[in-house]
Amino acid sequence: MKKYLVIGNPIGHSLSPSIHNHWMKKYRLIDSIYEKRKVEKEDLGSIVNEIRNEKIKGVNVTVPFKKEIIPFLDCLDGAAECTHSVNTLCKVNNEVWGYNTDTPGFRTSLTKDSSIDVRNKNIFILGAGGVTSSILEIFLDVANKIYITNRTKEKAQELKKLADISLTLMGRKKIIEVINWGEKPQVCDIVINTTSVGLAKGESLDLDFKDYENNNNALFYDIIYNPKETNFLKDAKLRGNKTMNGKMMFLWQAKIAFHIWTNICPEIDDEVIKLLD
Template identity: 35%
Template sequence: MKNFAVIGNPISHSLSPEMHNAAILDLGIDAHYTRKRLSIEQFDTEFPLFLEKIEGCNVTVPFKERVIPFLDELDDFARKCGAVNTIVRRNSKWVGYNTDGLGYLLGLTEKRALHKNDHVLLIGAGGASKGIYLALKEKVGCQVTVANRTIQKAAEMIRDFENDRAISLDMAEEELGSFTIVIQTTSIGLPKTIDETPISLHHLKPGTICSDIIYNPAKTLFLKEAEKRQAIIQNGLPMFIHQGALAFRLWTGQKPSTDVMKKAVLASL
């Protein structure tokens, strides 16, 4: 039996096991998928020992950048964005991929097609944000402004694209009315910060697409506030399903049913 997992901290909220085990059962694969909480302080010791027990894994907050030094190779997209959310054992080597970016775009197009003239505000500059940012630039080519608590981290993320900007969260609040799409990529809204939102939405325009990559809870305070202001909202479920399906194919070589995966997640939510 092959063993797969998702690692993170926190990790109890993740429904990756429910989603992937449903796909495994549907395709009749001899495998099992679980969740694993790794220590933030002892990660460098725990992660190599964990790798010995699995064939592949997903990586979530806050380890998408910290896993990279332990890998033998990086897929071109993962190398360019500097973040890994999927790890695969290939011929005794560990290879890192990033399915977050393409998974996010596939999910967002369920709301509407993205255009080159869209102006996107990306809140946060962590591992998930990096994959989404690069996918927006490579697949859509629209202008993206990155707002982060530490502006320098946002500036490093956009350094290869001269028309984009890195701004503070306060500036993002003031300029909110100028964006057609707002994407919330931070961990604010997960159980520990369920009553918080990364920025005020007072200046949000009705009809703006507001997307939060968190799917559990299904509607964060960020999305609730956006909905009050007549925004078009989407939680992280579509991204979660699509990035998961892409990762599943990398591990097994088989294409899972996204319908089966979605039903499993919805049943658990």
């Protein structure tokens, strides 16, 4: 049996098993099974060893271990290296590799599923948690200006520091500004919620976006996909802004992980989209 896992803590909410088991059935990988496992930080080394010893074929890593897993790995792909965030593990030859499929997943959701051209835009990112570096990464070489705010300001400052290194390597000037939590920059083209506020039904960010009233060019993107429509998106829709939730990002990152493990490029069709509803 080829075993795949998603590891995290908590893990009960994860919908990764539904998606991957659906594809395993669809592509007749009858000897494969994908499960979720709640783990502690002390378990990370032994999970990586299970991949090394081929007891586990592939792993997805979720909150809060996307960074903590890195010291146990032999190699990182480019996105994982830049963002210091790993969400997919696989043995390649004799090495355990860490990949970041959140970054290409988010990029693809914007380029394929929204009609937004991200070049030369002003971006406002709320949050500086584990996933935010993966979101920030795709704007570094194309944005005009990026504003970041987080309840714990030091984490936003750390993200800026990491991204400034990439910007310098790209030969770009420093385009990131950290904003105090509760404050807003000028009206931006894309506003992204990467905080977990909204995961619990009814939760709201305490920010007034009245200056976006009737702005049908601005995109409000919430990377949360369950619930489908957070208050952040509900309010944006009422104001007349474009909206998008995290469903397609989630599916694209899963598709890329599935391809890394199996060499099969699974289809994102209505059937698999419905599994997240």
